[in-house]
Amino acid sequence: MIPLVNYLIVGAILFGLSFVGIIINRRNIIMLMMCIELMLLAVNTNFIAFAQYFADPAGEVFVFFILTVAAVEAAIGLAILVLLYRRTGSIGVREINVLKG
Amino acid sequence: MLFPIHQVIFYVFTILLVASATMVITAKSPVKAVLFLVVAFFASAVLWMSMQAEFLSLLLIFVYVGAVMTLFLFVVMMLKTENKQTPSSPLSLLSLGFLCLIMLVGTAFYVFALHWPLANTLPTHYDASYNNVEAIGTLLFTNYLFPFEICAVLLLVGMISAIALAFHGKKSDTKSQSINKQTQANKKDRLRIINLK
Numbered sequence: 001m002i003p004l005v006n007y008l009i010v011g012a013i014l015f016g017l018s019f020v021g022i023i024i025n026r027r028n029i030i031m032l033m034m035c036i037e038l039m040l041l042a043v044n045t046n047f048i049a050f051a052q053y054f055a056d057p058a059g060e061v062f063v064f065f066i067l068t069v070a071a072v073e074a075a076i077g078l079a080i081l082v083l084l085y086r087r088t089g090s091i092g093v094r095e096i097n098v099l100k101g
Numbered sequence: 102m103l104f105p106i107h108q109v110i111f112y113v114f115t116i117l118l119v120a121s122a123t124m125v126i127t128a129k130s131p132v133k134a135v136l137f138l139v140v141a142f143f144a145s146a147v148l149w150m151s152m153q154a155e156f157l158s159l160l161l162i163f164v165y166v167g168a169v170m171t172l173f174l175f176v177v178m179m180l181k182t183e184n185k186q187t188p189s190s191p192l193s194l195l196s197l198g199f200l201c202l203i204m205l206v207g208t209a210f211y212v213f214a215l216h217w218p219l220a221n222t223l224p225t226h227y228d229a230s231y232n233n234v235e236a237i238g239t240l241l242f243t244n245y246l247f248p249f250e251i252c253a254v255l256l257l258v259g260m261i262s263a264i265a266l267a268f269h270g271k272k273s274d275t276k277s278q279s280i281n282k283q284t285q286a287n288k289k290d291r292l293r294i295i296n297l298k
Contacts, residue, residue, distance in 0.1 A: 002111050005213045005220035007152070010115050012209035014122055014145075019205065020198035021126030030131050030177055034138055037169070038122055041145055044157075052152040055225040057236040061245050063157050064237065067164060068252045072259035074169045078176045079266040085180050086269070 007049035014042035029084075029091050033077050040070045110151055118144035131177045139170050153227060156234045 018038035025031035044063045051059025081091060088095045121140040128134040142165050149158035213220045241249050271277055 001223045002107055002151075003221040003223060005217075006111065006115075007148070008213050008220070009206070009210060010118070010148070012206050013119055013202075016202035016205040017119070017122045017126060020202050023194055023198040023201070024126060028131070030173070030180075031126075031134060034125060034131075034134055034173065037138065037165075038125060038141065041142065044161075045145060045148065048149050048152055048154045048157060052154065053222045053224055057233075057240055058244075060154055060157055060233075060237050061240050063154075064160070064241070065248060065252055067157075067160060068256065071164060071169055072255055074172065075259050075263045076266070078172055079263040081176060082179070082267050091180055 004049060004053045008046060011042045011046040011049070014045065015039055018042065027093055029081055029093060032093075033074065033081075037070065037074065040066060107151065110147065114144045114147045114151075118148070132174070135170060135173050135177055138173075139166050142166050142170070152224070153231075153233060156237055 018035040021035035021038070022032060025035065044066055047059045047063045047066070051057060051063075084096065085091050118141055121137045121144065124137040125134045125141060128137060142161060146158040146161045149161065
C-alpha cells in the first residue's frame with residue numbers, strides 16, 4: 001500500500017514544476033494559463049489524498065468546486081485572450097501595457 | 102508473494118505525470134504543450150482512481166480533457182503562434198526556477214516525511230458497498246448545498262461573460278434571425294389568398 005506522503009510529494013513536485021514553468025514561460029499568456037491549470041491539478045491531488053487517507057469526503061467536494069472555478073477561469077481567460085489578439089494582433093505579455101500609468 | 106499492483110500503478114503513472122509536466126513547461130510550441138497537458142491529466146486521473154475517487158477522476162477526464170483542453174486547443178490553433186524564435190529565458194532565470202523547485206520539494210519532503218507522524222497513514226479501506234458518488238452527492242446536497250448553487254451561478258456568469266467578450270456583432274453578409282421581426286409578423290403580411298376561379 002502507498003503511504004500518504006507519496007501523494008503529497010507528487011503534489012509538491014507538480015506544483016514546483018508548474019511554478020518553474022511560470023518563471024520560464026512568462027512571455028506567453030497561453031503557457032501561463034496552462035501552468036496555472038497544472039498547479040490546480042497538484043492542489044486537487046493533495047485534496048483527494050487527504051480526503052481518502054483520512055476518510056473525509058468533504059475534501060472531494062472541494063475538488064469539485066475547484067474544478068468548476070478552474071473551468072470558468074479558463075473560459076473567461078481564453079475569451080479575454082481572443083479579444084486581446086483581435087485588438088493588438090499578438091498575445092505577448094509585453095503588449096499588455098496599456099494600463100501603465 | 103503477491104504482485105504489488107498498487108505500487109506499480111502508482112510509480113508508472115507518477116513518472117508519466119512528472120515527465121509530461123516537464124514537457125508542458127519546456128515545449129516549444131503551445132500545441133505540443135496542450136497535448137502533453139492532456140497526458141498529464143490522464144495520468145493524474147489514474148492516480149485519483151487508485152485513491153478511490155472514481156467520480157472526480159472521471160470528471161477530470163470528461164470536463165478537463167473533453168472540454169477545457171479542447172477549448173485551449175481551439176484557441177491555440179486559432180491564434181497565430183509566435184513564429185519568431187522567442188528568446189529563451191536567461192540561464193539565471195532557469196536556475197532560479199530550479200532552485201525554487203528544489204526548495205519547495207525539499208521543504209515538503211522535510212516537513213511531511215521527517216517531521217509528521219501521520220505521513221505514513223495507510224489508505225482507508227472501503228468495503229465493496231461503498232459508493233463514492235453517493236458519498237459526494239450526499240455531502241453536496243446537504244452540507245454544501247449553498248456553495249453548490251453558487252457554483253451553478255458562477256458557471257452561468259462565466260458563460261455569459263465569455264460570450265459577451267468574444268462576440269463582436271453580426272457580420273453583414275450572414276443570414277440570421279431577427280427575433281423582433283418574427284414576433285411582429287401576422288397573417289396579413291405572410292398570406293395572400295387568391296381566387297382561383
